[in-house]
Amino acid sequence: MSRAEHLLKDHELRSTPVRLDMLSYFLEENRSLGVSQLNTILADKYDRATVYRTLKSFTESGILHRVMDLQEENSYALCDSCKEGSHEDEHVHFLCTNCGKNQCLHDVSIPAVGLPSGYRLKDANMLLEGLCPDCS
């Protein structure tokens, strides 16, 4: 059983061609992907509505999560921490301003922030922009 099939089974979703294709693509790329990129790859084989519905079921079941972005379009990425049920997605993303790749930096942890009193922090996300190793 492939890794994609495993993921689907773990999240109680049926194995279908679109789902396997999309998931494999996310697993291969290992970075966040925008709707337009996904459509470019999947729209030949599948209907657009199906792509959107697949994204929806993936985010609802916790396989993917929406990624913070200053770009126009919505982006999604594999959800590592969500596997365990807790939804502590303290993600650090790095967006390369040259090639446009948006990577999830798992090994970088978000530093503590000094919040003014009165604020209760639940979640923190960070978006770094600059040049990735390939482009610098």
Added chain:
Amino acid sequence: MSRAEHLLKDHELRSTPVRLDMLSYFLEENRSLGVSQLNTILADKYDRATVYRTLKSFTESGILHRVMDLQEENSYALCDSCKEGSHEDEHVHFLCTNCGKNQCLHDVSIPAVGLPSGYRLKDANMLLEGLCPDCS
């Protein structure tokens, strides 16, 4: 001359009713605002297209900037640091999960991050989620 009029003049934009209204609203609220919120307030007096065009000219001239958000809609906020020409918007935003307000925390600075080698950092943005003083 009002503060809004000053801002417009500084950015070489003509003073018109929509612009003054929108800008005053941003100055009063002093937090980021979503397109729908702006439309709620301005759509009675002005055309939707005008609101979008106003947002466009404001972002292009550097008065506003798009704000990072996990919400569905686009949000904008006044651009403080951009005044000086440099575009170092190292913003920390706090999104209240209860009331939905998205504030720009100017007094909180983004902590240094330990990036893997090869990455060149240009800009950093942070989105904190939780409860604001009013809601906690």
Added chain:
DNA sequence: CTGTGTGCAAACACTTTGCAGGTGT
């Protein structure tokens, strides 16, 4: 007076939904 801004309507892009037929388990 001149060029820019605005309203209106239409166009456009993106996303969702209803339904009938197809597929996974």
Added chain:
DNA sequence: ACACCTGCAAAGTGTTTGCACACAG
């Protein structure tokens, strides 16, 4: 066999554009 998934087409939203008129400088 049954529930769920998919394709198709249509409907919704959100955003942009063309054009004629209005207004700021």
